[in-house]
Amino acid sequence: MPNPATFPKDRLKEIMVDVLDRDGDAALQYGNTAGLNSLREELVGFLKRTEGIDCAPEDIIITSGSQQALYAIGKLLCNPGDGVITEDPTYVGAISAFNANAIRMHGVPPMDGQGVVVDVLEEKVRSLVSKGKAPPRFIYLIPNFQNPTGGRTLTEKRRQEVIRIASEYGIPVVEDNPYGELRYSGERVRSIRSLDGSVIYLGTFSKVMTPGLRLGYIVAPREVTEKVNLLKQALDLATNSFSQYVATEYIRRGGIIYEQIRFNVELYRKRRDAMVRALREEMGDMADFSVPDGGMFIWVTLNNSVDTSRMLIDAIKAGVTYVSGQAFAPNGGHEHSMRLNFTFPSEEKIYEGVRRLRSVILSRAQEAVS
């Protein structure tokens, strides 16, 4: 969860009142399925400036959060039983969207500090194709500050390689980029979509405005947006009009969105640093983790035999929580890993949480021994 301290409540209040005064009739009415034209126009500028993406308003479909985009892309690009390539571990919401469409996931492990290992990815694609089966329907990647691993960002060289593989085997790439603007250190890497116009790009307002207004978007080639548009009529007719009017003003008005991103980055950088320090001090002897340059999470893998999903109840009793690794496993495993969030709690709570986690792990490990 993003931190509510980052929600620009005063600016939003101002905008909402203005939207009701000026565009109330339209903002409270049904909208068109593809999304509000003015928002799609503002997004063209936003995507160019932040991600170097060239696109037209017609290439964009506004969705009810990027979860809806994941569901729609899964349903449209796959038949039940078809396979897709994902990172392993990968985003729990993608697993849920793909499962709901009876899609088989082929996870690519392991990931090193630079995101998915391209040779392993290519080998996976080749072996699937060579078995004479249908090739995977798409390659799903979260290239920046990957969820859940946080520390893994795909290098530009690897992004280029992914494009080569995708083109060689004729498999579309789905690039999910919820955290791209939340970079606290290191150099920005160009989005895959900015390198190749055939990539299907998923974005969201949840991390740069607020998640409660449920706005995401898809940038995709025309044959995909047309199908998404048709399916979206069946899914929910149209996205919330009022949210879309608010988001339009949020980008338009002297760049409130860019101020917001700067604010978030400053706040979250401190909290990342706090969690990294706490983990080094408290859990350096019992766990591995890598330092994320952005995003919201640190992925911690224990070097003992403690099962994080079995431990969860003890942790909650001790007043600390996490998501256990298995939730992110497209093909099982990750029993000794967990995803920690550093954007929601304060620095003090981060320290205290890590301390409590240490003692829960220790008592679990002792139980296992005795």
Place this chain on the structure above:
Amino acid sequence: MPNPATFPKDRLKEIMVDVLDRDGDAALQYGNTAGLNSLREELVGFLKRTEGIDCAPEDIIITSGSQQALYAIGKLLCNPGDGVITEDPTYVGAISAFNANAIRMHGVPPMDGQGVVVDVLEEKVRSLVSKGKAPPRFIYLIPNFQNPTGGRTLTEKRRQEVIRIASEYGIPVVEDNPYGELRYSGERVRSIRSLDGSVIYLGTFSKVMTPGLRLGYIVAPREVTEKVNLLKQALDLATNSFSQYVATEYIRRGGIIYEQIRFNVELYRKRRDAMVRALREEMGDMADFSVPDGGMFIWVTLNNSVDTSRMLIDAIKAGVTYVSGQAFAPNGGHEHSMRLNFTFPSEEKIYEGVRRLRSVILSRAQEAVS
């Protein structure tokens, strides 16, 4: 489309500002998938008062418009290729939701002034069951001011009969009631759900608040709500939190919602009357229609050979529009019918629109003869 004159912009502005001031952190954050607890609690009272429905907050799932409910129910209750019973004609959004899930629709024609003819419905169910095929997975009905026919409302006697058939053959009833509160004349009929707790009931805020905030809901037995909850995580994680906070206050604050319903009913009654008069005067010689006691539509069937979907382009050129009958046909047909909306245009525009429609029909009919 509802008329924007009915949108309570001032009350909504007041509520939105208060929600941001008082509950901003939660209202802009991710919500839980089943929906905001306080909204579900308010709905319990609203449903009891308006529809005589007894239910608990846990029986309710908030959806992103009732379109999402239709999609979810279709997907959860059917496998691809399974059949369902619908009215014929039926709501275009239901057809789209069922088609997206590869569901076969068995329409029950014809409908008389009292809604679906129960004997025909039972015969349809019996014939499907006797063919040794899987029985239909549910019976989908819009019992009040049916969409698109408007004039057809199921009598209480027939509702009781539907319940008997459903129970005899073990087939769930899905009751879609978007227009129930928009009654302009005649006596209210109890909802099917109020007569039988096993009915799956779909409601919406689109016609009693505003459609742009995209809020609908499902009231259903626990085994259905649990499945909907799981699927909804895959579909869009959660419904817009802000909309849900606003809707909660909208019911809670001295019944703004009931004032709003009274306002809508007064406004729409006049427009229905205007359209009925205009149709009698201008099209009495060329079309049949029945007078709806509520809702938003009049279903007009031409008594000549003009095809309404072919005529549409001429109508649009003449500055008048409608939805042609074929859009509502689960199994084809309805070429000579069209759905007219009387809630959006003013009384003057209704008259003018019907006059223009008359001349478009006449010139089409003449072309056909010559």
